[in-house]
Amino acid sequence: MTNANLRRALLSIAAPILALFVAFLLTSLVLMALGDPVKDVWITMLSKPKPRQITNIVNGAIVLYLSAIAVAVGFKMNLFNIGVDGQYRVGSFAAALFAGQAWLPGVLNILVAIVVAMVAGGFWASIAAYLKVKRGVSEVISTIMLNAIATGVVSWLLLKVAVRTAGSNAIGTKTIPESSQLEGWKLIPGASNRIYSLLLLAVIVGLLYWFVLGKTRFGFDLRATGSSETAAVASGVKVKRMVMTSMIASGALAGLIGMPLLFGQDHSYGTTFQAGLGFAGIGIALLGRNHPVGIAFAALLWSYLDTQANGLQIRAGVAPELVYIIQGIILFAVVIAYEGTRRLDIRLEQQRVARELAAQRAAVRDQEGAVA
Amino acid sequence: MSTVVTRTPTPGTAPARGSFLANPWARWGMIILGAIILMSALRVITGANDLDSSGAIAAAFGLAVPIALAGLGGLWCERAGVVNIGLEGMMILGTWSSAFCAYHWGPWIGILGGALGGLVGGLIHAIATVYFGVDHIVSGVALNIIGLGVAKYLASRFFTGLPGGGPTQSPPLEYAPSLSLPGIGDPLLTLERKHIFFVSDLAAIVRGLTTNVSVLTLITLGLFIATWYVLWRTAFGLRLRSVGESPAAAESLGVNVYKYKFLAVLASGSLAGLGGAFLTLVASNLFRDGQTGGRGYIGLAAMIFGNWRPGGLLAGSALFGYTDAIRLRAGGQSVHAVLLLVAVLLLLIGLWQLFRRGRVVQGVLALVVAGLTAWWYFAADTVPNELAGTLPYVTTLLVLAFAAQRLRMPAADGLVYRKGEGH
Amino acid sequence: MANKDISFAVRRGTVHALVGENGAGKSTLMKILYGVQRQDEGTIKVNGSEVTLHSPSDAIDAGIGMVFQHFMLADNLTVLENVVLGAEKLHGIGGGARAEIRRIAEDFGLDVDPDDLVADLGVGDRQRVEILKVLYRGAKILILDEPTAVLVPQEVDELFDNLRELKAEGLTVIFISHKLDEVLSVADDITVIRRGTTVASVDPSEVNARQLAELMVGSQLPTPETSESTVTDRVVLSMRDITLAGGEGRDLLHDIDLDIHAGEIVGVAGVEGNGQAELVEVIMGMREPTAGTVHLEGTDISDWEVREIREAGVGYIPEDRHRHGLLLEAPLWENRILGHQTERPNVKGGLIDARGAKSDTERIVREYDVRTPSIFVTAGSLSGGNQQKLIVGREMSHASKVLVASHPTRGVDVGAQSAIWDLMRQARHEGLGVLLISADLEELIGLSDTIRVILRGRLTGTFDPDTVTSQDLGAAMTGADGSHGDAPAPADAGGDAAYPDSLTGPALAPSPAADDIEDPR
Amino acid sequence: ACGSGTSKESSASSASAGATSASASGSASESASASGSESMSSSAPAGNSDLKVGMAYDVGGRGDQSFNDAAAAGMDKAKAELGIETKDATAVNGENEAAREERLNQLVDAGYTNIIAVGFAYAASVGKVAKENPDVHFAIIDDASDASKGDNVAQLTFAEQEGSFLVGAAAALTTKEDHIGFVGGVNVPLIVKFEAGYEAGAKAVNPDIKIDSTYLTQPPDFSGFGDPAKGKTAAEGMFQGGADVVYHAAGGSGAGVFTAAKAAKGWAIGVDSDQAKTAEAGVQDVILTSMLKKVDVAVYDYLSKAAAGSPVSGNVIYDLKADGVGYSTTGDHLSADIIAKLDDYKAKIISGEITVPDTK
């Protein structure tokens, strides 16, 4: 028992370490082949981050974490929600619009705006869910389409409601009132910038994800559906409703992605609001094996690479997009390593069961033989 | 002798019924004819002349071909049971390598180079999914990330400093050659400009299809025919498809499952790469960062839309390319005209649902949406640009919503297969 | 190790039978012969010359063809495509191949249309396609792994006619079966395998079924005790006029009337695909009937959801335990929860009660003799029989009123099988009503209080298990009632008259789904 | 059957002459101060300045043949003439505010004394980093909002609408069909400014003129600045719909607009730099004129003042009056008559008689 657990723990730590090493090796080879400064690249990528950069890494990870959790909810049920990107765009826009009106005071405004974001994101996801459940449209396609449609619709609405600031070429929704802006926490000593207050949101979401999926009936049903839809149906899970629920939950969580950015940094939704987080979330969820803690590590790693890559051009003269190559290789290497260790694990487990059973059987036969 | 009672007649194979329409060529012919008549009616009613102008048709082609090529890549892959969400990444690799090759050795080598670049992507996907048994979607996602990074990195490495090039774009390239059917372009244009019901429309379409057609477009058409032939008429294709339907059965008959999956994914990569080459050598004459703009994903959608068949895929990409073309060309005006079409179609669907199928909710819903669309059509005289841009996506989604239930993917699509596990 | 020290020889132009209990290693041996697996030691000789078989292609080249226990067909390809696949060089994939298939079909009396889609074929036809595949490749040695498991007696006859025809043409057939009467009627030689080794080679004219069975199991056979009826007159489940409309105008179920009393086991016999699955799905609430009602102890449950029905006391042993009964990658204790996610001791309120579920799983493992090192191993690592016992234990743990059991002993070995029967009898004794669906006629006859026959979605006949024979049932199942004179007779019917009904079947039940046990992942 | 396209030799020779060419230097610029002093012109205010200039580009960066390249050209010129040290840093697609801040901070950390942020996306980050580093001088292009304001920040903005007004008038004076077009890359307010000025200019000449207008993509999908295929399709639609002059403000997608103009035998109007010189050779002759947005001049001005020891701060507006925007006459496609009329409009705008709208 403990033996097997230990083995599993070792294997699941070995896999990512191996993957990081492979990524390091392959990237170095690429750099070397093209005559780029391998040493400078790694000095830049692996240099100890300054306090300011640590803050950035954590902040980046918060947002990526939310995105990956949103994706993971779908994955747990074998739903491939590529639409997180569109869902958080719709959610962020709606929340910014609402919070900007300042109908409610301070923190209440934030809380309700967060709910608004979840509702909007969930609504956008529900279109894909409805099409899947009622019309059999694969969520892969419908969410791709809905991402593009979200872009158009949000742009259109943004132009309708946008406020222009004098002298600025950017447009955005009305800035949220100061009383509802979150200044952030000075958690990293020596850093001038602050950690998003909504780190709290990521923590809560992570805990909820762990609790709901692992400890509740609903979570059990959801996981059961993910690991065998047919068995889930036979056990009384209403799969269609489950698809609806989890897709909408995924969308609602996606709605949260923009919240730390909105309340902690941008204070309005506009043309410079960060896009593309949904796709990063897919990679991170896969890297973290859909596990709340694994995803946290994966998000930190991803954000670390993103942040460190920022200086690549300045310090090593290499295009910062090199980081995509590193991230992609890590992803490949990790999943290959996971797959390998998973197989090994299954094989070892089967052998063990067979061995112990054979021993049991032999014991029984001996007894019977003795009686006869 | 058969005492087994579960035999049901094969749907669609009854040769007695409607002998004319049973012929697929005739059926497609009728569908196309119907579509032309519908479009010309719409054009005449709404006055949106660009709806089926020769330019719109040609532009639709230009926008459809890369999608079709990506989709064809997806088709090869998925027919062999490997899901390929990495088409976008392979396409991106194709754009860079075709530009690189075309810059150094001219457009023909550029075309080849595009295919090669995609092939490299296919190779990675094949090794990961077929050999290592990695989940197909994970591998595809990783490939998209890598493709993006590699192209950008290589571009800044190899195009910076070249005249007219930079880290995000290649120097200008020579266009791939294009062909016209001589002597008919101008008379057809005259006919088209007269705006006569049906006649002008037909002239426009013929002109769009015969004037200034890129060789790569012709190659693409050839590849579609070749794909159909190879996959459905040769032993190689039979084996490839069997691997996507039931790898265990194929293996039990001595088919090397890995080999066929591997080859299919490689073919898939080169086709997607060719789609990238089309973007750099036909649709424009340079490589630009971000040039693919999600066309790989759209290709995948078009393939599913086309029920994993070349004909259907072609129809899907044409629909997408066409809607994209008309909204790019005449902006809100053509899209506005399409509103009327949508309203009428929804009206028909709603009535059909209500009276023939007895589905009250769906029927009423369709009618309500039809009413709203019609109201929009009459209340405004154009569609805002931001919304017009969503036309291709909305159309695809709508069509899928009405047709998706009849789609059937290869039975073992997306399942990881290990040698000897199926027995 | 699945096989060790196996040796046997097959004469040309004969039917050679291979018998052995579940998991004895028969399929493994045949897979070695067909090049799917490789032997660690030993040699294979064909026509006197030694061959090495690395892959099925090698075996095919050596003139060996195999029909797997589980059909190896691509449903969405046509018969023609399935047949020519891998052997396209012979006659192409077009007209030539079609003509050749027609010719072979004619010669051997295998009646199938090359242009049919396999998805539309029934089991008998599929089997003929499988044989066609082998013949098309010009195989001289045919291996048939449990070809009769899914066939009704009449189809078995047809198959045997085909085999005799093949034999007459000079082909060699290796034939695997658990059904000893069949083996004795068709085989020229018999080899018995036990726990991976050959224990005997016998001449069918010199042994009877009981001797053969004891050779297989290696000890005295358990005899199922005949128990007196426990049927009460309290109806626990009743179906009235149940109709379920299918796609193309044909009803999947039509006007089904069925009552199950407390303490009664109602058996349903039928060829696969005649509505058994749908019947179960209607009772369990997975499908809503188009017309008619289902009552559970007087309450109308026709439009209830699966979960409500299960909570109301309907237990369910699904036909395919891997697809419908278990989460293969989840530990046993989580599988304990499956299907009873709302009931004690698995949950408290909306939360999973892991401690309660685990201790109850321990109890099931103990009481139902589930052989496992712990309750934390994944369900997929248990053997099929133990998986099944876990499911039975789980379904019996919730004070059920009705148990719907589909093929409860399919692919399960002798020990586990009799354990499961005992459990069912005991539950019946305690007032449970059981709907038993099985392809194993002997099991049905041995366990049921009443047998109903289902044919094309209708309940067409009612039989008393004390008087009915499997031939009668077979005839009723195919709609050819009264024409059961030509069923294969046990070779030693005179010697031990009571034997076929009471013993062979239940003791050595067919296991068409046996290979399911190996986890495909 | 005929082939179309251009050979790479001719495009190569032409592009190297372009003001916005990327050929001056790659990214390794540390050694440049020596060569800078060699080519130092006599008019340079300082010989071997100890300015260290870091430039943070928008997505696309140096070599985008467009706006970023113009800024780079200004810096390169300053480098050559003033002997300053320079550094490039480019934004990555889909980054957030923190990443932009980080980029500026990295440049500060690396000891750069003057940091130029290219593009309005940097507004907030420049404001913030400038406050934290009062000793470093900043400049931001295309933003004059409070967000980026600071004692050590120069806000360099352009009156794109005024330049666009003039090319709009030129288009209206050139068209034979009274039908012209506008292709915007991405639907953002900055590009709308171009469209608004263009429309106003055209309508000033002919109030009944028909103007087609389209945007290739909507934010945050910025691929509209880099998708020549879409630019070509959009412009083709306009030409075939009867327009004969099309103005683009679509960055890299503009290449497609030129191709379409060439095929339709119509006119195209370039943007930002004099594209009749910088576009590929085959299409240079279809470029009627270009709306010049002299980012290079602004950058050079800023740097030369800084090198002279008097760094500017506050909003510097490059409008017609300051000659920060304008139109080009390369290729002599505009008749003297038209030029006279344009100069007339120019005078009126400078005098304030005409106010050009910057929104629609």
Ligand SMILES: Nc1ncnc2c1ncn2[C@@H]1O[C@H](COP(=O)(O)OP(=O)(O)OP(=O)(O)O)[C@@H](O)[C@H]1O
């Ligand atoms: N390489 C191996 N090492 C150990 N055990 C194995 C190996 N391969 C298979 N087995 C196991 O050996 C047993 C023999 O399986 P096989 O399928 O040959 O049985 P069978 O006689 O065909 O049974 P059935 O009647 O159920 O079809 C199974 O328990 C199988 O899981």
Ligand SMILES: Nc1ncnc2c1ncn2[C@@H]1O[C@H](COP(=O)(O)OP(=O)(O)OP(=O)(O)O)[C@@H](O)[C@H]1O
């Ligand atoms: N390749 C293998 N190597 C080692 N052990 C194996 C292998 N395949 C199966 N086993 C083990 O053999 C045992 C029986 O497997 P399987 O489920 O095939 O048995 P079975 O004999 O069909 O079961 P049952 O007797 O209940 O029908 C299991 O414990 C399994 O872990």
Ligand SMILES: [Mg+2]
């Ligand atoms: Mg077995």
Ligand SMILES: [Mg+2]
């Ligand atoms: Mg077997």
